[in-house]
Amino acid sequence: MHFIEKEPTQKRKDFVNKLKSNKILRVPGAYNPLTAKLIEEIGYDAVYVSGGVMANDLGFPDIGLTTLQDVSTRSYLISRVTNLPTIVDIDTGFKSCKETIETFEEFGITAVHLEDQIERKRCGHLDNKELISKDAMVKKIKECVSGRQTSSRKIGKKRKNACQGKSNESPRSRYAIS
Numbered sequence: 001m002h003f004i005e006k007e008p009t010q011k012r013k014d015f016v017n018k019l020k021s022n023k024i025l026r027v028p029g030a031y032n033p034l035t036a037k038l039i040e041e042i043g044y045d046a047v048y049v050s051g052g053v054m055a056n057d058l059g060f061p062d063i064g065l066t067t068l069q070d071v072s073t074r075s076y077l078i079s080r081v082t083n084l085p086t087i088v089d090i091d092t093g094f095k096s097c098k099e100t101i102e103t104f105e106e107f108g109i110t111a112v113h114l115e116d117q118i119e120r121k122r123c124g125h126l127d128n129k130e131l132i133s134k135d136a137m138v139k140k141i142k143e144c145v146s147g148r149q150t151s152s153r154k155i156g157k158k159r160k161n162a163c164q165g166k167s168n169e170s171p172r173s174r175y176a177i178s
Helices: 008-020 033-042 051-057 068-079 097-106 134-147 160-164
Strands: 047-049 086-089 111-115 154-158
Touching: 033 047, 033 068, 047 051, 047 068, 051 068, 051 086, 068 086, 068 097, 097 111, 097 134, 111 134
Parallel strands: 047 086, 086 111, 111 154
Antiparallel strands: none
């Protein structure tokens, strides 16, 4: 059995303090609990659960086939064995950003990031991605924020796709603040 000392609220506070330090955080990816334990043992700053790695580990290509249940359950199993904050790629929000945030918060996840693609998204490294509009992304971010039960939960916007997709908007104009 793996015993941890920190509750999710303390992990969130630790993550906020690490962000305020303005230092580069080292956050390697974990696809299972054992990897997360090794990441902590080595001395990294947090654990990252990648959508692409998660999809591949489940036997899927990274094209939006994983579900909220797939990703949240595995992320919970990863986060419960480490004192480190856990950051999760929630793809495009699994159809309901509010429900997604509520689920991940209930499972003790520290932070998430959201992609700016259509529902059947493609891995950020693949060609032919389709982006949603800036207004649609702002709406998703607001829905995520409304799902938070704790103000210390962090929601990031994965915006690198904006630089590679087909859009009339400049990459700079595709950023939104939450």
